[in-house]
Amino acid sequence: MAKVQNRVYELTKYNIVIGKEVITAAAVELRQGDVIFSGASHGSKPIVAFNNAIRKATGLDVKLLDWEHINGLERGARLKLDINGWQFVGYGKGEDYCKAEVSAYMDALNRSQQRIGSKKIGVDFDGHETLIFFYVPDAKTAKDI
DSSP states (O other), rough: OOOOOOOSEEEEEEEEOOOSSSSOEEEEEEETTTEEEEEEESSHHHHHHHHHHHHHHHHHOEEEEEEEOOOSEEEEEEEEEETTTEEEEEEEEESSSHHHHHHHHHHHHHHHHHHHEEEEEEEEESSSSEEEEEEOTTTGGGGGG
């Protein structure tokens, strides 16, 4: 039986503009349940523009650390993100390297969201109700809790 993965963000639409005489730009639309996020930005490379658009759309503190192309029968990519101090690696494939990078990015982003365990309302230091996320660490990251 295949394991079903809980994908928090679904990339519903995206557009990346690249070229010699144009600014590299990206526009994204994501869905998280019934909530739709959208944003647009630019960057020095297509995946950098995509990352900047995701940051604007979601408000997440996402840093693009590293990416590389993987050659094979299909175009592939490996990508590493830092999200709130946690690092996540994603893998993707596509018809071209740009699509492979986007696929790897969404894989890493959704891995980060799967890492978040339960959510509950708690109280902050000032006594205000706040949403608290509980992370599920592995042995290598337990010191970060």
